[in-house]
Amino acid sequence: MNYSSKVGSAAMTSTSNSIKDVYVDAMVILKIIKHAHEETTDAAQGGLLGLVKDSTLEITNCFPFPNQNKPENLDLDFEQYQADIIRNLRRVNSDYLQVGFYDSSFNRLLVQSMVPYQLSGVEESIALVYDQALALQGYIKLKAYRLTPAALENLKNEEYFSPDNARQANLNFETLLEELPVIFRNSHLVNSLLCEIDEQTRLSSKSNAFLDLGTNGNLERQLRSLIDGVDEFAADALRYTNYQKQLQRQQSRRNQRDSNRRNDGYDEDFERMTKMFSQSRRSALVTASQINNQCDNITQFTAQGLAKLFMAQAVHEKQ
Structure with a gap:
C-alpha cells in the first residue's frame, strides 16, 4: 500500500528531530493486534492519531486502512476515506491529528512512505511496526522509526537522488532510520482493573506462552x-x-569524439x-x-x- 497517497498536501518543510520517546495507549495496541489478526494474507496497515507534548509523541488512537487487494476496495478513494475518518473523530471530540502510520511488516515501501509524513504538517510523525509472528508466541513487539534529518534531506526528492550528496552527509543504511523507545501506557483505572483480574485468575489457568521453546x-x-x-x-x-x-x-x-560532434x-x-x-x-x-x-x-x-x-x-x- 502506498502510504504517501494518503497524506494531504502541505508545505514541504525540513523536520527537526525533537521527540525522544513514544507513548502508546493500550487501546491502540489492541486495535493493531486485532487488525493484524484479521488480515490473514496481507499486512495490516493503518493511521495513527495523537498529539505532541514537549519531546514526547503520544499515540491515543488509530484506524485501519482498507485492503487495496480486495475487489470491493478497488474504486475506493483512500484520501477521501481518511478525511472522513478524521472528520468523524473530530466531531466526537477525539484526537484527530495524524502522527504517522502503522504496519505489521517492515518493508521498503514503509521507508519511502515516511518522507511525505515527516514533510507534512506534523514533523514528528513516525512509523510503528508491529511483529505479528512474535505476538503469536507471547511477545508484544512494537518499534517506532523515523527518518534521520540527513535521510529526509536526501530522500525527499523521488526523481533524483545523488549518491555524492548522501556520501557527504554520511548517510548509509545504519543512519537512514532512527529508532525511538516505545512506552506502553494505561490509565489508572485500567491498571486497577488489570490488578483485580490478575488476582482473580488462578495460576493454573494463566497462559504459559512465554515458556514456548518453538521458534x-x-x-x-x-x-x-x-x-x-x-x-x-x-x-x-x-x-x-x-x-x-x-x-x-x-x-x-x-x-x-571529434570536437564538432559534441x-x-x-x-x-x-x-x-x-x-x-x-x-x-x-x-x-x-x-x-x-x-x-x-x-x-x-x-x-x-x-x-x-x-x-x-x-x-x-x-x-x-x-
Whole structure:
C-alpha cells in the first residue's frame, strides 16, 4: 500500500528531530493486534492519531486502512476515506491529528512512505511496526522509526537522488532510520482493573506462552524475508556493475569524439543513464536498511530463544 497517497498536501518543510520517546495507549495496541489478526494474507496497515507534548509523541488512537487487494476496495478513494475518518473523530471530540502510520511488516515501501509524513504538517510523525509472528508466541513487539534529518534531506526528492550528496552527509543504511523507545501506557483505572483480574485468575489457568521453546516458524519467516532482501540487494549490485561498465564505455567514446560532434544527443543519453543509476542507488540504500533491521530482529529473537533453551536445560538436569 502506498502510504504517501494518503497524506494531504502541505508545505514541504525540513523536520527537526525533537521527540525522544513514544507513548502508546493500550487501546491502540489492541486495535493493531486485532487488525493484524484479521488480515490473514496481507499486512495490516493503518493511521495513527495523537498529539505532541514537549519531546514526547503520544499515540491515543488509530484506524485501519482498507485492503487495496480486495475487489470491493478497488474504486475506493483512500484520501477521501481518511478525511472522513478524521472528520468523524473530530466531531466526537477525539484526537484527530495524524502522527504517522502503522504496519505489521517492515518493508521498503514503509521507508519511502515516511518522507511525505515527516514533510507534512506534523514533523514528528513516525512509523510503528508491529511483529505479528512474535505476538503469536507471547511477545508484544512494537518499534517506532523515523527518518534521520540527513535521510529526509536526501530522500525527499523521488526523481533524483545523488549518491555524492548522501556520501557527504554520511548517510548509509545504519543512519537512514532512527529508532525511538516505545512506552506502553494505561490509565489508572485500567491498571486497577488489570490488578483485580490478575488476582482473580488462578495460576493454573494463566497462559504459559512465554515458556514456548518453538521458534522455527518465526525464524523461518524472518529468514525468508531476509533472503528476499539480499536477492534484491544483489540485483542492485549487478545493476551498479553494469552501470560502471557503461560509464567506462561512454567515457572512452567521448574521448574519441571529434570536437564538432559534441552535440549529437549523446550527452542526453548519458544524463538519462546517470539518473537511472541514482535511483538504483537510492533503492539499494533502502534495501540495505531493511536487511540491517531484519538482522537486528533475528539477533534479538534468537538471543531470547537461546536464553530459554539454557534455562530449560538447567531445569531438566535438576530433575
